Amino acid sequence: MAPLQLEIEQRGRRIFELVDQHPESLFSKAGFYQRLMTLSMRDERFKTQLFRFVAVLPSLRRSSEIIEHLEQYFIDTNDGLHPLVGVGIRLARLFPWISAPVLRWNVSEMARQFIAGRNPHEVIATLRKRRAQKIGFTVDVLGEAVVSEAEADEHAAFYGDLLEKLTRETRDWTDPLEKNADLFPVVNLSVKISALYSQITPDAPAEAIAHVSTKLRPLLNRARDLGAFINIDMESYALKNTTLQLFKAILTEPEFKDWPHAGIVIQAYLRDSEADLLDLIEWGRTRGTRFAVRLVKGAYWDYETTKSGQNGSNPPVFLQKPQSDANFEKLTRVLFQNNAVVTPAFGSHNVRSIAHAQAVADELGIDRRRFEFQLLYGMAGPIKRALVGMGYRVREYCPIGELLPGMAYLVRRLLENTSNEGFLRAKFAENVPAKELLRDPKELIKPAAAGIADRAASKGSNHKNGASLHATAGDSFRNAPLVSFIYKDSQDKMQSALREARKRLGEKHPLFIGGEKIWTDNLTPSVNPAEPTEIVGYGTEAGIDEAEHAVKAARAAFETWRWTPFEERARLLERAADILERRRYELSAVEVFEVGKPWSEADADIREAIDFCNFYAQQMRRLGRPKLTQQVPGEDSYHHYWPRGVAFVIAPWNFPIAILCGMASAGVVTGNAVIMKPSEQSIICGAMLMEVFEEAGVPPGVLNFLSGHGSVIGAHLVDHKDVDLIAFTGSREVGLKIWESAGITRPGQRELKRVICEMGGKNAMIVDADADLDETIMYSIYSAFGFQGQKCSALSRLILLEENYDRVMERLIPAAASLRIGNPEQPGIMVGPVIDEPAYRRILEYIEIGKKEATLAYQAKELPPHGYFIPPTIFTDVKPNMRVAREEIFGPVLSVLKVRDLDEALEVASGTDYALTGGFFSRSPDNIERVKARLEAGNVYINRSCTGAIVGRHPFGGFKMSGSGTKAGGEDYLLNFLVPRVVTENTSRHGFAPEQTPEYRDEFLWPKSKP
């Protein structure tokens, strides 16, 4: 055995011996808590329900509510009630007035196990006890989910106050180890940057750093004066780069350059943690003053893997626990090797990780009082005691705060304690032998799953464009990941694309008909709504002649294209998807200029276009092969599809590439010939999409690009006898006209026109009495004001139960007041300009109407001087019959309606002409089921934003006056572009028939296509 491993085992065993001298179960509080945790470890479903129940409990006020939730959460766990819970519920039903407070008390006690105190006074009492045990502290203020600048200011002020109080209280405290005290001030605070700025976005680190620095500087200054230490905690990956940059930037400022008492966290579960640590060390050397690093594995593993799974991107974390452990050990050595510039702290409860750090320190001759072990309050008490006994420096991480803001922290701790992979569970709950627990993690890494890609691939049949005929779309389709603006590289690419797009402002773009570029004498300028004097480009204006030309070209092309094998058509879309991906930043930049989309919204639009191409290609492969209707002897009947003919696509400006691309690509892949007309406000985006298809090799006439006035060419083509299908997305007014006009059969018309009509919404979200308010506010604000409320899915009516009304409003308005409004060319902007002057005037008119009908509860005051900027506005006292509650405004205006209960909420939510999106915030399983079943909306979203549908995952579209019931990005969308056909053949000859007929056959093509 290698000497180091031997040493680790010896030290590990020594720690275990000391631990076993004071045996303690995993959960130091016996009784209720311990039993629940034991159950959780046995039964995953019970654990999920329990943690959900624990998370909602502090926000329940009435005993009856508590009992109802208890029942709803546990009624069907473990195929019926768990005996312990069953008895509990039965008792609770009989004595709710006793049971509810007892439950609440028990959960508070559970939280108290991990929370060192509700206020500075309580925390100080705890710290005194620890001092007697020679354990130091770092205090963290709970409640990092700030939704407004008011909350961020309060949080910062609390830290300031805490610093003063702790310094006062610990004036006479000396270092417990009485050596190297200069490296380890007694007072130590842990700060999370997200709690200091409510508008942090990963794409705008400079802006975040500027804001957070203004809050952090006074705290650092005061800490330096008082001789205290400040540690910056590390949160989710999205904030990691900003946190590192901030730390380096602020500590290089002249006033802090020579201050050694600041630290930061490195999370060893991150694949890029080694590079980050080396970079920090390099920075520290240049700075010339020591700093501290707390090395941890990381607290957000589940969150990071779930998030990446949703986005289809590689998780930033290792996927095998021993990889994190091994990396922790590797970085431990790096820290010790650089002890001259960095003071290490090891944040772990894992005896193997701890013993390894001890052994490496000895190997490198580092005094055990020059680094510290940090452990969480309420966890691994015996290990802390053992380490103190061995003469090591121990500091406890002590959260302070009330139960409600502390819930996220509590749930993280419960998860950690019961995690299958966790050390604590293995040692204290499952009594895994020491030898096992002390094994070298490198030996435990399984080579097969070491690659991230392997894991992604093994998760179902989630391969790109899986052409399986049986898999459902959701199973076999893989969305393009969003660009992650966490990375500097992505930020730089976007900045450079914006610079390049700026150079090309004012370019002229032709029509594209029958494979040729066509120019006319009329050019239409398209302006930047954030700077209306700036012309983004000119589109060539088509008149009736060009429209006629396009119909003829399309008609001619249709006759060939319709007989082109579907595989070829699908490949065309995939080539277009690849080009969109290659030109992704460039196209996003054009959207920023032409329609005022913030960066990430623009990127999401291009991603959606890519997804549409790949998804419809996949769906065409599914639909393209004729399918046997029934297995009968002597006859085969195959069901298959033909394209309809010439499709006219009319798209809006708010998703200027995605929606145009979605409708056009669906038309093309199904074998129709398409004429696409972009919105008059987004001609340049439309022209760029045409370029993409041209490069992808679309045959002449199969896709034609016609920009011009809707009232002229739009109306002409809708009525045209040679147009067989109209795919429209836009306003209700225009949609209804098209619907009506298409119903008239004109002389010479071959087909009954099919209209795909997607119109507006008056979308509502209901907030239940028990909703998680952090999430409610964050998602409501985003749904209502993201991209200036100009999504047909945007939230425009927030329906609050009267019980909850004040609590929501109290946070909603400051959250709206904190939004960043500005030119979306800058990163991190949430609210940009509305599309054009008519929209600007119309929305302002609605605001005037709102002022007369309802109460203006909030309106932003500071707006950029130029451009069509509308202040985010909130109306209260809105009644369902008011115009602001019924009519689509399509801007950053939110109406808040107060209702008695969920019955009324559902009635109000469903009581408009529209049924597009709708949402519900609740933690009551029964209420959630009820809303899922009853809310009148094409897309219902629970506990999340009501915008941002993803192709394949959330087929999108509404009914009533929101649309004709089609679902873009859904399995059945392509059927709208097709006519079904059945071919039946008698295959028997004199009573003799083949035994089996294949389920699928080749396409009906003549002349037969070559294999």
Ligand SMILES: Cc1cc2nc3c(=O)[nH]c(=O)nc-3n(C[C@H](O)[C@H](O)[C@H](O)COP(=O)(O)OP(=O)(O)OC[C@H]3O[C@@H](n4cnc5c(N)ncnc54)[C@H](O)[C@@H]3O)c2cc1C
């Ligand atoms: C004092 C202190 C401060 C901390 N501060 C922070 C902080 O600022 N930011 C932060 O993110 N964390 C922080 N942590 C870490 C976090 O809260 C956990 O306590 C820690 O990750 C648990 O690691 P462990 O070594 O104690 O236990 P172990 O049981 O050895 O390790 C558990 C950890 O392994 C990792 N892991 C679990 N499953 C897998 C898997 N399948 N693949 C790869 N890795 C996996 C996770 O990080 C998990 O937390 C802190 C911890 C302490 C003790």
